[in-house]
Every structure is written in structure tokens, then in C-alpha cells.
Amino acid sequence: MNKKLKTLALASATLMTLAACSQAAGSNLDEVKKAFVGHFPGKQVKSVSATPVKGIYEVVVDGKQVVYVNSDASYLFVGDLIDTKSKESLTEKKVAELSKVDFNALPFEYAFKDVRGKGERKMAIFTDPDCPYCKKLERESLKDIDNVTIYTFLYPLTQLHPDAMRKSKQIWCSADKVSTWTAFMRDGKPLTGPENCDTAALDKIQALGEKMGITGTPALIFANGRVVPGAIDGDDIEKLLSAK
Numbered sequence: 001m002n003k004k005l006k007t008l009a010l011a012s013a014t015l016m017t018l019a020a021c022s023q024a025a026g027s028n029l030d031e032v033k034k035a036f037v038g039h040f041p042g043k044q045v046k047s048v049s050a051t052p053v054k055g056i057y058e059v060v061v062d063g064k065q066v067v068y069v070n071s072d073a074s075y076l077f078v079g080d081l082i083d084t085k086s087k088e089s090l091t092e093k094k095v096a097e098l099s100k101v102d103f104n105a106l107p108f109e110y111a112f113k114d115v116r117g118k119g120e121r122k123m124a125i126f127t128d129p130d131c132p133y134c135k136k137l138e139r140e141s142l143k144d145i146d147n148v149t150i151y152t153f154l155y156p157l158t159q160l161h162p163d164a165m166r167k168s169k170q171i172w173c174s175a176d177k178v179s180t181w182t183a184f185m186r187d188g189k190p191l192t193g194p195e196n197c198d199t200a201a202l203d204k205i206q207a208l209g210e211k212m213g214i215t216g217t218p219a220l221i222f223a224n225g226r227v228v229p230g231a232i233d234g235d236d237i238e239k240l241l242s243a244k
Helices: 003-039 090-099 132-141 164-173 177-187 200-212 234-242
Strands: 045-050 057-061 065-069 112-116 121-127 148-154 219-222 227-229
Touching: 003 045, 003 057, 003 065, 057 090, 065 090, 112 177, 121 132, 121 234, 132 177, 132 234, 148 164, 148 177, 148 200, 164 177, 164 200, 219 234
Parallel strands: 121 148
Antiparallel strands: 045 057, 057 065, 112 148, 121 219, 219 227
């Protein structure tokens, strides 16, 4: 066999091997899914994929929950799978991917806008006027952030803060929402304005937040679609504002 034919034969054999491996991998993942559903028939399986750990599989259930199982799903564990070399949580990375939203599709007409400097960078915040972590975010983390446009969505968690909806209405009904919000959240200035304007936007934000699965405040959304919960510090906000 001449050199050219040998090369073609080798290439053909390689392609056949890759195809066989691909089919085997797909079949194996189907078996893992079938085994998982057999153990947990009430769970909706979104995806099953192999992990870097041999014999361990990642299963995404009920939208955004990530769990891990062995090949026949006889063992399951919940927690972070961490790459010890990179010190990166593969679980956290996956959840961040699952939580991404289309930033430009957000209904910004239901938010009030704070433009700082040129306002070139963008972020949105779902926040509650009675949430202590939201106040910490405003007073500390966001205080010195510049060249940013911040869209604030009032998202009172009334089951935790019964008076938060009334305060949200007062902020929404104020003539200058940004100034009223800043004075209340950063300086502790009492709210004294009316609450009887058209506040239908607040109901729509509630429905939107529930649809997006936002269960706590503050929830930060960046232009790349990344959703980050909690009062993270200013340095982390700067990094996320610059991330692609």
C-alpha cells in the first residue's frame, strides 16, 4: 500500500473510531438519564453530561439545579465540583450559564435609570428597599462605580419585608426616583411622598422576577447576561462590568 493510500486508510479508521466513541458516549448519557429518571421520576431532566471525573455525570434538573450521579444513578451528591488546579467551581460555572438572561430584552421601562459619567457600561439590579444587603450594596459596593448606567427594578420581597411594597410605591411615585432612592438607601432619609400613582410596573416586575427565578435581593444582572446574587463588593462589580 502506497503512502497516500495508507494515509487515507488511517484517516478513515480514525473517523470511524471517533464516530463509534461519539455514539457510545451518547448512548451512555441516555442510559444515565434513564437510570436517573427511574430513581427520581418526579424530576424534570434538562441535560446529562460527562464531567472530568471518570464515572461521574452532571445532571441538570428542574431548570437550574445541578446534581451529580454515577452511571446507574445509585449514588447522588449535591455540592460544588471543584477543579483543584484552577481552583474553579465547575458547578458554579454551570449554574451561571443556566441563569444567563438576554440583558437587552429586559423591560427597562419598568426600571429607573441612573447614568454615571458616560454611562457606557450597563447593569440592572432587582432590589428591595427594606433589604439590608441591598442597602449595603448601595452604600458600599456601588458608591464609587463610574461610567455605568444602572437600571433599578423595585422587587420588594413582601413575605420577608411587609412594608417594602408601600415604600417601593413611594419611590416609584416620586418626581425624581433616582434621588429619592439614593437618599433613602444611602442616607436613611425617610420617604414622605405619595404612593397612589400608577404602580402597575411594580406588579409586572414581580411577575418578571418570579419567571426569572429571582428569589432573593439584591440580584445583579450584567450586560453579558450574567446574573449574580448578593451584595458583592465593588471590585467584583468592576470585573463583571468589564467581562465579555
